[in-house]
Amino acid sequence: MTAPVLTSWQAVADEVLARIRRRDWAPGDLIPNEVDLAGEMGCARTTVNRALRHLAEAGYLERRRKAGTRVALNPVRRATLRIPVIREEVEARGARYDHALIRREEGTPPLAVRSHLGLGPERPLLHVVALHLADGAPYAHEDRWVDTETVPGFAALDLTQQSANAWLVQNVPYTRGTLTLSAAAAGPETAQALGCAPGAALFTLERTTWKEAHPITWVRLSYPPGHRLVTEL
């Protein structure tokens, strides 16, 4: 029998993954403990630990103290989406970025937004509507409500110079957030801004962020028909 002597946690991880793929260890199976694996692979337990921890984070293994390490029943891989600043998203496509402010006014947000942020109707927020452009063409429509109590300084911004998106990312680190992806039919206003037909299918991304317990902002980005968000598995 071969005793390859795998040093380096990557090699150990590769070998374990190979055994899983080869079905030496089938989904649901208990695999040997760290000490035994270290002996077999000819390396320190720390190294095996690093490898197994990595595979567990990647979703291939499930580990529990005392219970041991099992091959995950369904390799539920996590798709990781990068959520960049729109400017960078546009420039990464090799296009020129611009943005246009459509509206900016104080007001009471609709119930859906209030409940997302956990605010009552008495709290006025700043409503900002803008259009992001790539090479002059509509790229995304932004509908945003900002809590100016949590974010002092925002009210004084000249949003024609700098997008709310960019300023907030640079200046207000959030501690918690929620992201919702969906499809929605274009309303008349959004359709006009994006230059598409009313009722067209828009890819929609809603994000709510908090700083500790205080809401920062709720924002909905609507992308014109055909927009795709791609990620590797």
Place this chain on the structure above:
Amino acid sequence: MTAPVLTSWQAVADEVLARIRRRDWAPGDLIPNEVDLAGEMGCARTTVNRALRHLAEAGYLERRRKAGTRVALNPVRRATLRIPVIREEVEARGARYDHALIRREEGTPPLAVRSHLGLGPERPLLHVVALHLADGAPYAHEDRWVDTETVPGFAALDLTQQSANAWLVQNVPYTRGTLTLSAAAAGPETAQALGCAPGAALFTLERTTWKEAHPITWVRLSYPPGHRLVTEL
């Protein structure tokens, strides 16, 4: 000056994150190297390394040998989406799962599918169309092409008993895949299956998977209007 003596990599990570949030270390700044931090925090360099590695994976830091560790300019957080088997997705909502096979036949996939899989027109694939149900109501429409050369055994499956989705996940681990999210207007056939109006905005998820260099399957899942994919940041 306080010298808290932080043992445990979590505590070190928390402290570093706190300094970033507090702007002690601003975006783009170089932070002290591991040896110095270990000295300051009163722990081993290994512990600091673990903490910084964690923060780098989470997107807060950028690390390069010799160049040192910098606070990331834009805290581009990665949203991680769980992509489960649909059955589990449905049952997690407390609903009863069912599926119905709509079509199953061999044929040549459309150009878009062929190019995604990197196949020429001479290779016939198996085309499977099915509907996933939650408590009897349409939950998702599935349009799938399977390469039966890469996946022997699939052709013999009784797809009325078991969904293609479930079988593939259990039996054909993929090594690489692509996930595309978008919105699309419902075609007549999809609209009828989902019980919505033609042209309605559908949330659409396309996935292509390979086993090494061989394509396994291309699948498009269409969710009825109102469907949302939610994740924490």
Place this chain on the structure above:
DNA sequence: CAGTGGTCTAGACCACGGT
């Protein structure tokens, strides 16, 4: 209670990549 993973340590060597 006892087995298993989780973590810390102190020290060492290595690999990359600015200067």
Place this chain on the structure above:
DNA sequence: CCGTGGTCTAGACCACTGT
């Protein structure tokens, strides 16, 4: 060249949890 992160090691103790 040489500073910085990347990793390995051997050993130790701890924390959780199944039996």
